[in-house]
Amino acid sequence: MPPKLEDMTMDVTGTTWILVADGDQARLFEERQRAGDVREIEDRHMGRTGGDYPKAAAHGATVHDRAGHGQHGAGERAPHEEAEDRFLERVAESLADPARRGLFQGLVIMAPPRALGVLRQALPKAAHALLEGSDPHECVRETADDIRGRLRKVRAKA
Numbered sequence: 001m002p003p004k005l006e007d008m009t010m011d012v013t014g015t016t017w018i019l020v021a022d023g024d025q026a027r028l029f030e031e032r033q034r035a036g037d038v039r040e041i042e043d044r045h046m047g048r049t050g051g052d053y054p055k056a057a058a059h060g061a062t063v064h065d066r067a068g069h070g071q072h073g074a075g076e077r078a079p080h081e082e083a084e085d086r087f088l089e090r091v092a093e094s095l096a097d098p099a100r101r102g103l104f105q106g107l108v109i110m111a112p113p114r115a116l117g118v119l120r121q122a123l124p125k126a127a128h129a130l131l132e133g134s135d136p137h138e139c140v141r142e143t144a145d146d147i148r149g150r151l152r153k154v155r156a157k158a
Helices: 081-093 097-102 113-122 144-157
Strands: 016-021 024-033 039-041 062-064 071-073 106-110 131-135
Touching: 016 081, 016 113, 016 144, 024 081, 024 144, 039 144, 081 113, 106 113, 106 144, 113 131, 131 144
Parallel strands: 016 106, 106 131
Antiparallel strands: 016 024, 024 039, 062 071
């Protein structure tokens, strides 16, 4: 039996949130109508803070970090990686309440591959259920129009 015409039409209602992040900052954009304008939700901008860094602890052997002048205990992760992960987990968690309240009906994540992996893993169930797709690229400094173009490419792949 062929599909009904109403089943074949694209749903153009509902708000899609586009999370654009890296290990230092996160920006949130919204598209209120599919294929419509994309605008930044500026009051939802997040940045990594000192609270994201691990607390200093007494330890034995230390290793010099090749990414800078830092040192960390043998067998531990580098402090900057821990801080990035904590920040990204905080970003992901910030989507839980808006997802439960229905502030958005679709979610797309754009982040470098490592950050994308952390975000996807930390995404609360309510937000994960709304995930439409992702883009594994660094684009946190791009404009709303650039993000709109990336969003079209993510949807074209789906």
